[in-house]
Amino acid sequence: MPRDPLSVLHDVFGYTAFRGQQAEIVSQVISGGDALVLMPTGGGKSLCYQVPALVRPGLGVVVSPLIALMQDQVETLRQLGVRAAALHSALPPGESRNIARAMRAGELDMLYVSPERLLTDGLLDMLDDCKLALFAIDEAHCVSQWGHDFRPEYLQLDTLATRYPGVPRIALTATADGPTRRDIAERLKLQNGRIFVAGFDRPNIRYRIVPKENPRQQLLSFIRREHPNEAGIVYCLSRSKVEGTAEWLRGEGIEALPYHAGLDREVRASNQDRFLKEDGVVMVATIAFGMGIDKPDVRFVAHLDLPKSLEAYYQETGRAGRDGLPSDAWLAYGIQDVAKIQGLIAESDAPERQKQIDRQKLDALLGYCETVRCRRQVLLEYFADALPQPCGNCDTCLEPVEAFDGTELARKALSCVYRTGQRFGVGHVIDVLTGSETDRVRQLGHDRLSTWGIGRDLSKQEWKSVFRQLVAAGLLIVDTEGHGGLHLAPDCREVLRGEKEIHLRREAVKRASRSKSGGRAVRALPDDPAEASLFQALRAKRLELAREQGVPPYVIFHDATLTELAHARPRSMTEFASIPGVGQAKLLRYADAFLEVIEQHVE
Numbered sequence: 383m384p385r386d387p388l389s390v391l392h393d394v395f396g397y398t399a400f401r402g403q404q405a406e407i408v409s410q411v412i413s414g415g416d417a418l419v420l421m422p423t424g425g426g427k428s429l430c431y432q433v434p435a436l437v438r439p440g441l442g443v444v445v446s447p448l449i450a451l452m453q454d455q456v457e458t459l460r461q462l463g464v465r466a467a468a469l470h471s472a473l474p475p476g477e478s479r480n481i482a483r484a485m486r487a488g489e490l491d492m493l494y495v496s497p498e499r500l501l502t503d504g505l506l507d508m509l510d511d512c513k514l515a516l517f518a519i520d521e522a523h524c525v526s527q528w529g530h531d532f533r534p535e536y537l538q539l540d541t542l543a544t545r546y547p548g549v550p551r552i553a554l555t556a557t558a559d560g561p562t563r564r565d566i567a568e569r570l571k572l573q574n575g576r577i578f579v580a581g582f583d584r585p586n587i588r589y590r591i592v593p594k595e596n597p598r599q600q601l602l603s604f605i606r607r608e609h610p611n612e613a614g615i616v617y618c619l620s621r622s623k624v625e626g627t628a629e630w631l632r633g634e635g636i637e638a639l640p641y642h643a644g645l646d647r648e649v650r651a652s653n654q655d656r657f658l659k660e661d662g663v664v665m666v667a668t669i670a671f672g673m674g675i676d677k678p679d680v681r682f683v684a685h686l687d688l689p690k691s692l693e694a695y696y697q698e699t700g701r702a703g704r705d706g707l708p709s710d711a712w713l714a715y716g717i718q719d720v721a722k723i724q725g726l727i728a729e730s731d732a733p734e735r736q737k738q739i740d741r742q743k744l745d746a747l748l749g750y751c752e753t754v755r756c757r758r759q760v761l762l763e764y765f766a767d768a769l770p771q772p773c774g775n776c777d778t779c780l781e782p783v784e785a786f787d788g789t790e791l792a793r794k795a796l797s798c799v800y801r802t803g804q805r806f807g808v809g810h811v812i813d814v815l816t817g818s819e820t821d822r823v824r825q826l827g828h829d830r831l832s833t834w835g836i837g838r839d840l841s842k843q844e845w846k847s848v849f850r851q852l853v854a855a856g857l858l859i860v861d862t863e864g865h866g867g868l869h870l871a872p873d874c875r876e877v878l879r880g881e882k883e884i885h886l887r888r889e890a891v892k893r894a895s896r897s898k899s900g901g902r903a904v905r906a907l908p909d910d911p912a913e914a915s916l917f918q919a920l921r922a923k924r925l926e927l928a929r930e931q932g933v934p935p936y937v938i939f940h941d942a943t944l945t946e947l948a949h950a951r952p953r954s955m956t957e958f959a960s961i962p963g964v965g966q967a968k969l970l971r972y973a974d975a976f977l978e979v980i981e982q983h984v985e
């Protein structure tokens with residue numbers, strides 16, 4: 383086994399250079415120091431402990447809270463020729479004895495283990511007799527009650543500091559604000575270690591928000607146009623909507639599966655397995671899905687309902703594009719969504735203080751949805767990170783929207799709500815504003831109101847956007863029981879009296895006419911037809927090899943490696959070895975099969 387970090391990176395993982403702070407982190411740990419690493423999803427945390435574990439003599443012990451995640455990592459490492467194993471409650475009988483034997487014989491490079499398992503006397507005693515390279519504590523925010531996945535077992539991991547004083551410890555997480563960060567360092571006794579904070583930006587994710595018109599159709603055309611046959615996650619708020627949407631997509635020829643907590647265990651497990659092991663499955667899910675899913679090639683995350691907060695949104699959309707290739711975060715939202723969440727908060731049994739926090743979080747989310755600025759800048763500022771320049775890879779950057787003085791429009795809208803009696807839904811109020819002569823308008827005599835027809839200068843769609851923004855701004859309230867009737871909020875008095883200006887976002891209308899690729903700099907899949915068809919052939923070969931072994935395709939090669947193969951078309955082992963993601967083990971194991979595909983294809 384090679385003993386310097388760069389050759390481990392190259393020979394085992396097939397990469398030529400460390401990314402970002404990886405090199406510094408790796409050298410801190412190799413030299414025996416502790417580290418706390420805060421890095422966004424897809425930032426490359428795993429290598430930060432995997433490389434030192436292979437460079438330092440002895441066993442690297444990785445604490446991880448989720449079995450699915452452990453198995454995934456172990457499979458990935460085995461494919462790379464690393465001797466890795468996982469100890470957890472779902473192990474077949476006899477297997478843990480085999481692992482113990484391998485540990486004692488020094489035949490294991492890395493051991494993944496759940497915190498509760500690690501802290502049993504049996505395992506600690508065994509580790510006492512092993513040479514240890516390091517401890518890595520993954521998902522380290524689980525130790526903090528400030529964080530969102532508190533795990534009491536994590537608290538006891540501080541014993542590692544006292545019991546194994548000479549063994550470096552590295553804790554890693556993708557989610558940690560200031561208080562959580564301090565909490566992690568303290569509780570895990572990492573105060574003497576170094577803290578590495580990477581920016582939280584995910585530049586390869588394109589953020590986009592569309593006004594909800596016909597959400598299913600919008601989703602379908604988004605998938606068809608931009609992500610045919612690619613893996614994605616669609617989030618919905620309710621179980622019934624998850625099932626309805628999945629079924630409908632299947633009827634439209636999309637390989638979609640449902641996932642929510644109410645499904646049978648087996649069904650859930652099998653759907654998740656298909657999502658991981660097949661190419662191009664779309665998972666329609668409640669937020670119950672995703673934690674611990676390490677699939678690198680999720681090409682899009684779509685929200686058909688508003689997430690709970692920007693934190694939730696960032697975490698959920700962060701499941702796209704872990705492999706660094708271009709990916710989309712797509713959200714459709716409309717006035718009813720705002721009303722629904724406001725209603726949920728109002729009706730919940732939570733104490734008033736909690737409701738206040740929830741309302742603030744919703745306001746931040748709505749501010750993000752209605753912003754005219756670069757979305758990434760708004761997001762990163764919310765997480766106390768900064769992006770000096772607009773990103774160029776979100777909808778507002780690509781199709782700038784303007785803010786305009788909407789005070790006059792707001793007054794028209796509010797007075798029309800008032801004149802019609804504060805009980806009609808947005809559709810009818812817009813009919814009155816735009817001077818429509820529907821049966822209802824006539825029957826109710828609303829065509830005789832002073833506000834009838836005062837809004838003809840805007841289209842219905844534009845009015846919808848105005849109303850949505852007034853609801854988001856808390857000037858109008860949607861009745862959540864009944865028919866979604868609108869009534870005035872106390873705050874709107876100032877606007878009606880002309881004492882307060884309202885700034886609105888002008889929707890970029892006629893989006894449909896926009897070109898397909900929309901100015902994306904890099905593409906996930908090759909554009910060139912010959913390359914694209916070779917890519918598909920390579921992908922088919924990968925799926926075949928994955929099926930034979932019962933592993934997810936991405937543990938064999940990532941899409942990025944296949945794209946590179948399709949582009950470079952290596953014809954020899956040497957050429958093949960130079961492709962990023964091809965280490966020694968994979969070269970020996972897979973080069974022949976893929977070279978053959980390339981050769982056939984080129985002929």
Ligand code: ADP
Nearest residue numbers: 397399400401423424425426427428429704705
């Ligand atoms: P995280 O755990 O932070 O979400 P991973 O460790 O899963 O991220 O890494 C994300 C992706 O980036 C993986 O596909 C990994 O192989 C790739 N990667 C990480 N470091 C490098 C590197 N130095 N060079 C090339 N690819 C890398």
Ligand code: ZN
Nearest residue numbers: 756773776779
């Ligand atoms: Zn932007």
